[in-house]
Amino acid sequence: MxxxxxxxxxxxxxxxxxxxxxxxxxxxxxxxxxxxxxxxxxxxxxxxxxxxxxxxxxxxxxxxxxxxxxxxxxxxxxxxxxxxxxxxxxxxxxxxxxxxxxxxxxxxxxxxxxxxxxxxxxxxxxxxxxSPWSDETPVRLDWAELATAFGDQLTEANTVESLAQGYITATDEGITHVSKRLLDATVALLAEGVPLAAVLDASRKAQEHADAVAEVFVALIRDQxxxxxxxxxxxxxxxxxxxxxxxxxxxxxxxxxxxxxxxxxxxxxxxxxxxxxxxxxxxx
Known part of the structure; x- marks a missing residue:
């Protein structure tokens, strides 16, 4: 910064x-x-x-x-x-x-x-x-818990997209998500019938806009x-x-x-x- x-x-x-x-x-x-x-x-x-x-x-x-x-x-x-x-x-x-x-x-x-x-x-x-400006709590799930939460929407394409967005890291034992709140929101949207692929698409766009907003605020602090x-x-x-x-x-x-x-x-x-x-x- x-x-x-x-x-x-x-x-x-x-x-x-x-x-x-x-x-x-x-x-x-x-x-x-x-x-x-x-x-x-x-x-x-x-x-x-x-x-x-x-x-x-x-x-x-x-x-x-x-x-x-x-x-x-x-x-x-x-x-x-x-x-x-x-x-x-x-x-x-x-x-x-x-x-x-x-x-x-x-x-x-x-x-x-x-x-x-x-x-x-x-x-x-x-x-x-x-020091972190966020207060997100990481959460870890094994693959069995992921399968229970996401069912047949736990596809390779959705997993790759989640990794690409930087929200999860994966190991042989399971994944770690950077934000319990975001993970809970994703699960809640799926329960309402929103496909995981659509959630991830919206997430990618929201992340891009959030980065732009953060840059505006960082520039304000930096310059002023x-x-x-x-x-x-x-x-x-x-x-x-x-x-x-x-x-x-x-x-x-x-x-x-x-x-x-x-x-x-x-x-x-x-x-x-x-x-x-x-x-x-x-x-x-």
């Missing part, structure tokens, strides 16, 4: 300001990592030894070094020596990756910490941007509120926290606007359809 903040997280509702306390330990470690790792013995590592100590491959370590995620090693002739600070940095990178951060985002956090910026605030802002993230200049002190608070106030508005606009659109379309039907009946 934005250029400078590209970290993805697996956090859900409550991210952002509420998670600054959880981000603080990482922020302290990012900011202080180059002071060394006092809990580690004062020893040095060759590249293979450092990779083994960090639990990664030498190829991954060299990739991190190329991405400038590690400070330069001490050179002794042609031999590169790494110290406890390098090992601490690698362990921090691993923990941040497990939390869902991208390497690009980790590089930015490290750079921010080294330049004295408030890393906890940046992490909170990233979480406010990238997050312009500071598109520059190379560091954010002013307190700006990340301010943007985080704004995003948390705006998040509910996205759902409110979408729900209101969809309801009004239904009013217009149903009224027009009904008037057209009445006119058609009068003509006959």
């Amino acid at each position: 934005v250029g400078r903040v590209s970290v993805d997280t697996g956090s859900s509702k409550g991210a952002g300001v509420a998670n600054l306390a959880g981000a603080a330990p990482y922020a302290d470690r990012v900011a202080q990592i180059d002071d060394g790792a006092p809990d580690e013995p004062a020893r040095e590592y060759r590249v293979e030894e450092l990779a083994a100590a960090a639990g990664i491959t030498t190829r991954t370590l060299r990739f991190y070094r190329e991405r400038k995620l590690l400070p330069p090693p001490r050179k002794e002739g042609r031999i590169a020596w790494y110290g406890p600070a390098h090992l601490a940095r690698l362990r921090l990178i691993g923990e941040l990756l497990e939390r869902g951060h991208t390497l690009g985002g980790i590089a930015e956090l490290i750079g921010a910490g080294e330049s004295g910026q408030d890393v906890a605030e940046l992490i909170g802002l990233e979480q406010a941007i990238t 509120l997050l312009g500071a993230l598109h520059t190379d200049s560091p954010l002013p002190p307190g700006e990340a926290a301010h943007l985080t608070e704004q995003l948390h106030r705006i998040r509910p508005l996205a759902r409110t606007v979408a729900d209101a606009q969809f309801g009004l659109a239904l009013d217009r379309r149903v009224r027009a359809e009904y008037e057209g039907l009445l006119q058609q009946r009068r003509q006959h």
Whole structure:
């Protein structure tokens, strides 16, 4: 959505300001990592030894070094020596990756910490941007349950279309649907006699229109509120926290606007359809 903040997280509702306390330990470690790792013995590592100590491959370590995620090693002739600070940095990178951060985002956090910026605030802002805006609950069904729910409409074509739309993932044991609410709505429509193929066709069209609406809202936030993230200049002190608070106030508005606009659109379309039907009946 934005250029400078590209970290993805697996956090859900409550991210952002509420998670600054959880981000603080990482922020302290990012900011202080180059002071060394006092809990580690004062020893040095060759590249293979450092990779083994960090639990990664030498190829991954060299990739991190190329991405400038590690400070330069001490050179002794042609031999590169790494110290406890390098090992601490690698362990921090691993923990941040497990939390869902991208390497690009980790590089930015490290750079921010080294330049004295408030890393906890940046992490909170990233979480406010990238944590899920939906609150859908995935649901898993085995193939027997699917057969019971969909009967003879569980065809190969319908399964392929569902996979293509991204709503389900399939294994030998069954499927996982991204939204229990959407799955329940599909089953309810089938119970009313609507064919699954027709539901999937409508779903594809609705997804396309929903993506367009989301792009409008994202563009509004990006252009009107997050312009500071598109520059190379560091954010002013307190700006990340301010943007985080704004995003948390705006998040509910996205759902409110979408729900209101969809309801009004239904009013217009149903009224027009009904008037057209009445006119058609009068003509006959």
